[in-house]
Each structure stands twice: as C-alpha cells, then as structure tokens.
Amino acid sequence: MASRKFDVRRYPGFAQLTVLCLLILYVPLLVVAVYSFNASASIIVFEGFSWRWYVDVFVGSDSAKFKEAAWNSFFIAIIAATVATTIATLAATGMVRGGFFRGRTLSFGLISLPLMVPEIVTAVATLIFFNSIAFERGIMTILLAHIAFCIPFAYLPIAARMQGIEDTYEQAAQDLYATKRQAFTKILLPLMMPGIISGYLLAFIISLDDFIITNFVKGAGVETLPTAIFGAVKQGIRPNIMAISTMLLGFSIVMVTISYFVSKRGDHK
Amino acid sequence: MAEPEVYAIDVQNAVKRYGEFVALKKISLSIRDNEFFTLLGPSGCGKTTLLRMIAGFEEVTEGEIYLYGEEIENQPPFKRPVNTVFQNYALFPHMTVRENVAFGVEMLGKPVSDALKRADEMLELVQLTQFSARKPSQLSGGQQQRVALARALAPQPKVLLLDEPLSALDLKLRKAMQLELKHLQRETGITFIFVTHDQEEALTMSDRIAVMSAGEVQQLGNAVDIYERPKNRFVADFIGETNLIDVEVTSRDQDRVLCQFKNGLTLTCDAVDGIGIGSRGHISIRPERMKMRSEKVDDENWQGKVVENVYVGTDVQSIVALQNDMHLTLRTQNSDTGKAMIFEPGTDVFVDVEVGSARLLAD
C-alpha cells in the first residue's frame, strides 16, 4: 500500500547525477589544494600538513619570477577592469536607456563579439594586429587586449541590473529639475552600483585568469601569473606550483563570491 | 430514490495534510455515474486539492478513493482512467492541435493512425476541425479551451475532471461554454466533476453540488436544495444573496417555531431538527422572497422605512430600515406588477415575508 508520492518534477537518478557533477567540478581543485599543503616534496604521497610550499612561493627559487608575474597580473587586471567597466557602463546606458535604434542588435553583437569568437582566434588576431602596426609586445599589448575582451564581461551584469531599474526614478528626478547628467550621476549610477561592482569584479577576474590571449601577445620578456604557472608546469608539476595555484584559486573564488553577494544585496533594495 | 450499487467516484474519509496545515478534513463523497457534479467553494476551501487527489497529482494523506469500485488513491496519474481539463489548458505548445488531442490515445498504446483518427472525431465534436493543423498559440482562449476538452475526452476516460476551465473566458463566452459543457456531458454520458468558485455557474450546470469551505463539505445536494434549503450560514451566504438575522427560538408549535430577533421582532418559520427551544441561530431570507406593502397584510409584517433603491436592470434592489437600526435587502422584479411594490426612499412600508421562505440555521 505504501507507494511513492507522484511528483511530475522528480526523475530518479537526476539528483545523483547532480552530486556527481558537483564532485567532478570540485574534487580536482580540492585535491590540488590538499597537496599544496603537503609536508614533503612529493606530489604522490601526502605526508603531513605544512605551509612550506606557500612560503616557498614567496621566498624560494622561483619567487622572484612569481612575484613579478603577480605584480604584472594585478596591475593589468586593475587597469583593464577599470577601463573596461567604465566603457561598459557608458555602453550599457546607451543601449538600455537610449531608446530603439537600427544598429542596436549590431551593437550588441559587437559588444559580445569577444565572447563568441574562440579565444585562440582572438589571440592570433590581436597578435597580428600589434605586429602589423609594429607595436612592440609587452605589458601595453596585454593591457589593450584585456580591455577589449573584458568589456562584455563587465557589460552583461551592468546591463542586466540597469534593465531591472525602472526609469521612473530618473523621470521623477527630471521632473524635479535635475538635468539629464544629474539624473544619471545622482540617481541611476548609485542604483546601479551593485551591478557595476559586480561587473568590475568579473572583469578583474577574467583579466587575472586569462592565459591564451596573454600568452600570445605578451612577448618574450613579460610574464603574468597564468603564463608563469604554465611555463613552470611544462617543466613538471611541483608542490610550489600547486601552492600558487591554490592561492590564485582561493582569490578568484573570494572575488566571485563577493561579486555575487554584492549584486544580491543590491536586489533587496 | 434507490442508491446505485457502484459510484463513479467514491471518496471515503479523505484527509489531506501539508505538514501542520490540514487542507481537507475527512471528506466523504459519492459521485454517481453519468452525473454532472460540481465542487463549489471560495479559494482555499480545498476543492482543487480534492480534484487533484482524484486525478492523482496529490497524495492522499488518509482515506481511500474508489473509481467504479476500484481503489485508486495509490495509483500514479498515468495509470488512472480519468482525465483532466486544466485551468490554463496546458496544451503542448510544440504540437499541433490534432497531435495534442491524439496524445492520450497514443499513450494508451493505440497506433498513431488510430489516435489521429480519434482526434479528428473529437475535433468535429467540438467544432474545431479547421484548426487541427494549427499550433495552440494561434488559437483564441475559447478555442484553446475546447481543444483541452477534446484532448481530455479523446481517450474515453471513465470520469472527466474540470479544474475551473472557464475562469479565463469573458462573460458571454463563459455562458455559452457552460451550456456546451452541459450538453457534452449528456451526450457522452461520462461523469463530469467540475470545480468552480462561481456559484451561479454551479447552479446552472450541475446535477448535484458539494459546497465546500475550509476543507469540509458544508452541504451536498442539487441546485434547489442548496439554494432554497441551506444548512448553515456559510452556504446561505455563499450561494446567492441573503439576509441573515440573529434569532433565538422561543416556542414551538408542531412543525413551526417562533423566533425572536434582537430588536424584538418575531417570525414564524419551519422547524429544523436539532434546533430546539432556547437555541440561538440565524434566519436566512432571500431578498426576492420579501415584498413591501403600503398596508399591513399579515400579523407578522414588519414596519420599516425605505432607505434606498438601486436599479440593476432586471430588478430593483431596495434597502429597508426596521426598528433598532436593522436593515433588510429586498429585490423586486422590474415588471409591471413588480413596479407597484417599489416605493420611494423615505416612505413607510410593511415588509411581508413569503410563507416558508425563511430558513432557520443552527449557526
């Protein structure tokens, strides 16, 4: 007589597959993190907990290389994210609050172009571009390339948030004698702040984590964190690489979480 | 009338609990073969829950449900030979009208060609043959409703369940569909179980009505029973309009009792079992069962003054104030004879209650 309740939404096995999916996504990262705390130099056997590899990242033989790479990465990420977010904010204002115009779909296509083109194609194209105008490869080229492909990542959350804000607020402001610019800076911008912050953090992480495009346009003398890690991995995975990977991982996760909560909190207004 | 041997749907002591909340409190209902049966009540009364329990989408916490004698409350919906017309129709958007209607028949194992043939028959029945190749989104609300009906009837279910299917239609279409559904039920001979919150709809279409409130059946009967002889305040108030007067039973003479109002007025009405001398309760008098007279014609007429007349087309609704601030609502038909019994506001009148029309309620 005991029969299971009939629920049209439930399918047997789907819950298990979801758990499997999450395991697949997270276990490798956890394993790397765990081994980064390995007391021994082995990457095979775990012999106890230790911070030594983290220390090694900062003071060991590769530390100078990593430090410079990290400095480059953060420098580029901050600037690229700032510029990209500014451009994206302006563009979003134009797209979402600019009324209908014929080139609108085209504009959106252009903005999301970096997302649709395979990264390697963008990398090659950008390299060729700099080569053709004889622009020397280095930090500047990396920076310019990053700005370009960070724009769509900043744009999407900003535009989404702006669409969620009714324009009645700005209209009310104008009714109360504010100019359009004041309506923008005093009303729209503050309301959009969570979206802007969210977009900024996303752009920041995308820039920080990028490998392929950076690898192509960086030239010989410059390394960013991902390219430095890649180069080191090519010589074999050592625990200090796992330590620095884990740090980068942790940092990215923290940034994404902050970005998520910032945008969520904004929703509660 | 002899009770049938087997009921189409027999609900016995069905209870539905969601955690602490009890949606259905021990419902027992017997629905007959070839009957148009309506579950009527306000939102939240449990009528849809009961319907979904019969369909198989809600688990029965306690109790049993029998379909022509067979116990079904544990069967999943796709094993029960009952079909549902959903409130928002739930037509499959990616299939044509014809494919929609054929779906159930196909799922029962019939070859696709047979299913499609049956679909064509059904579409002819609801007069939508020329739309059979269209997609649901290309049809109007009324047409979609008929497709949903055809789809539910095509597999020849033993019972058809209808969950407020007319609520999305405009008034005129609604009234037309009410008649059409009634005819369809007669023609197919299938038991229809209809859920609605519109009491006028229920009165129009049903053989029997179960009036529900707060998870219980308040009264079960045909339209006349429910309207003329409500059992309690809820039913009297929910169905049609009524005047409810707070009374105490003071004396009894055979099958008539005398009731006293708070403001001293009295009325004699039919006795009701279980309400004895000294009990407090209410009297329900329908507005159309009272008349205004310029002179007293009966001892029990009440004196009052007309406060307001509201013209509503077919009738005139009058508010009369009696002593101690008690107000009554009367309805007088807007005909020649009726007009003679409508008086200007401010006029003194006597209210005459039709014999046998006042109903004593226990609560």
Next chain:
Amino acid sequence: MAGGAASGGSGAASETYKEARTLLLMPAWLTLIILVLSPVMLMLVYSFLTKEFRGGVIWDFTFAAYDQFFCDRGLFGDEGCTLEWTYITIFWRSIWQAGLATLLSLAIGFPTAYFIATRPANVRPLWVFLITIPYWVNLLIRTISMRFMMREEGPINNLLVGTGIIGEPLQMINTNFAVQVGLFYSYLPFMVLPIYAAVERYNFTLSEAAADLYASKWITLRRVLLPTVKPGVIAGCILVFVPSLGAFLAPDLLGGAKNFMIGSLIEEQFKGNAGNWPFGAAASMILLTMVLIMLMIYARQQSRANRGEA
C-alpha cells in the same frame, strides 16, 4: 548567458539618454572595432601573405598558406594538388573531440540543470552559484588540476591501485580520453546554465497534463519537456562545442604530442622560429568560419522559433 534572452532589449523602450546615445556608445564601439574587429580582418589579410622565417610576414600576396593547408604537392612541392589530409585530419579530430565532449557535458549537464531548476526557489540561486564558481576559476589551473589527477602516480590511480581494483596504474594522461575529460571539465558549467534557465521557465502543468494522458515520466521527458526546452539545450551545446573546438590548454597539457587539435596547431605557428604566421592565420580563419556558420544557423533557428511559437 541564457540563450537569446539577453538580447540587450529592454521592455519599455526607455529613452532617457537618447541624445547622448552616440557619445555613450562610442568608446565601446571604438575599442571593439579597433581591438577586435579590425584585427580579425587583418588576420584574413595575413592569411594571404608570405611567411617570414623568424616569425612575422612579408607583404607579398599569395595563396601559399591555404595551399599548404589543403594541398599535398609531394615531397618537393612541385606536383599537382592532391588533397592534403594532415591538417584536415586535425580539424576533423578536433570536431570529433569537441562533439564528444559536448555529448558528455549534455549527459551530465542536463540532469544537473533539471535538478537544480526543480529545487525550491529560495535554494536555487545557491545551487547555481555552486555550479558557476568553477567556471570563474582560472581555466589553466583547472586543467592543471585535471592533469594532476590523471597522472600515472596521480590520486586517481593511487586510489584504484591502492584499493586493489586494478593491478597497474592506468595510462590516462596523454590520451584522447584525457583530452575529452579535460574539455568536458572545462566547459561543463556552460552546458548547465542555459538548460537551467529554460527548465526554470518551463510550465510543469504540461507534464501534469501528459501524465494525466497516460504518458509515463520518461515519455513525458522525451515528448513534452525536451521539445519545449530545446532552445536552452542547443544554446548549451553551442557554448560547449565552440570553445572546445578551438581549445588549446586541454590538448596541450593533457593530450601530449599525439593529440593535436586545432588550437595546438595554430599555437605552434606563432611560437618560436619554426612558425608560419600566414598558415596560422589561415587555420584561424578556417576555424572562425566554421564557428560563424554554426552561430548563424543557431541564430536563424532562434528567430524561426521565436516567430513560430510566440
């Protein structure tokens, strides 16, 4: 990125900043045209140039790059053009790898997306968040972690050998299988999110209607749910297939020399002195064309669906 929903269009056409519109959009347009659009054009041009020995190009126009790609002109390069299979094979293998990775993602991603979309509304964003985090984490590190896991002396093998399930460690790295898994791992969240969005919008009364009409759950899935969420599924497949096609890290770190994919081929042309820039540009153009064709087919299908099932 939920399919076609984020098309940049708002509901009520808000026109507050209409006059400033051109000014507002100009920075974005300029940046993207200069740094993305024109480089791609340039890449097309470069594919018709002559290679320079130490990388770079000589501005002499020729079909040499495409010729090298498609034609086999014998050992000395002087025979007639017979079809050169080497590069086409690489492209074909990449398509096949990407396709398999897509199917794998679909097999696991669809139930996952469905499951998350049917969780109670207050818990759903948390699940989505959990699925999305790995995407935001450095692709390089994720690929490295895959490599770490699948090595001969890696944790997976350690576990399998240690518990006695197998006698000797499996050769997982430097195989097709490793690349497959790597691709699947890289882009799985891309499969989940669009399907999740589609299932979330799905009206489950349709499933109830199907059950009412005697369809079992699996038939309901196949005949009612799937057709309705098809746009989301296709979006997910494209979002996995396209990046997988041009992937570089997975084949490079996990596949070794034997598993050359398009990404590796292209990268090779631009590294060091053995490179052939025009050839690399040509290969990139071919890849880009393939991707654009697929996107156009998808866009056309989307607009047809929007018109047909409004």
